[in-house]
Amino acid sequence: MQLNKPFATVTPTLDGDVLAVLASADVTFTISQVQRILTTASGEGIRKVLNRLTAQGVVLHDEVGRTHIYRLNAEHLAAGPIMALSRLNSTFLSRLEQHLDGWGPTLRYAAVFGSAATGKMRLDSDIDLFLVHGADSDDDAWEQRLTELARLVAAWTGNDGRIVEYTEGQFRAAAAAGEPLLDDVSKQGLTVAGTRAWFNAQRRSARRS
Incomplete structure (x- = not known):
């Protein structure tokens, strides 16, 4: 869709x-x-x-x-x-927020970015999701959550979910290196877990260090 x-x-x-x-x-x-x-x-x-x-x-x-x-x-x-x-877009974002809320504090931040955020989707577009999680997350449990998230996105929309994930350490390293993807998320991303303030504060801190 x-x-x-x-x-x-x-x-x-x-x-x-x-x-x-x-x-x-x-x-x-x-x-x-x-x-x-x-x-x-x-x-x-x-x-x-x-x-x-x-x-x-x-x-x-x-x-x-x-x-x-x-x-x-x-x-x-x-x-x-x-x-x-007419509200399918906001309904999708609300479902994402509700689902990700159950992941607990190990999920630091999540946002929808790309064409789904900018309103330029084609019928065959992926839905791009950006996630940052703590290093304390259990690897097996985390992978299961990612698999289920991708399944739900496809079930809800008919589109494949493309998940880009970082640990906090990887996120800070990418921010320090000026990773362009983070600019896209900052400018166009739709936050569905955590806060934009946290995301931007972490980027600024990584750039100064």
Whole structure:
């Protein structure tokens, strides 16, 4: 799946893209506003989708002067599933946080990085995970956790999980050497365990030493 295009999991058509826009905020949209957000869709295509969704009752249509405005019908039976689909990215991150919370203090930090964090996923993209763990972790137990984490990511999304892991010592050595990957995690990573403050403090400390 593409976390940045959650409706593509159920429909590859323009309908999903339009619903994603309408579900993004509890406001009205004009056809031109939807088109500016989607960029590649034609105004006529968007109009046809909105008319079809209005006929289904999923979208509410009104006119203000000569302007046609549309909004998601929050009371429609399908509104709940539509909103749930629109939140797939945040749902994925929440599941990760909840799962990693059970790993205890041996996990110092974790973040999603790469295309899953920047909103540029392709259908075949891996989901990149960055982890730092303490040297006191049991090797066998740690490997089992990594295997289970990769399995869960694939089960939840259909995408392979690519896990990059460091011990604290390896992390500090990489930071001191100016490892570019750490810049990517710092600038674009989405923290799912530990704190960004800890990550940045460790990097600064390693660079000074």
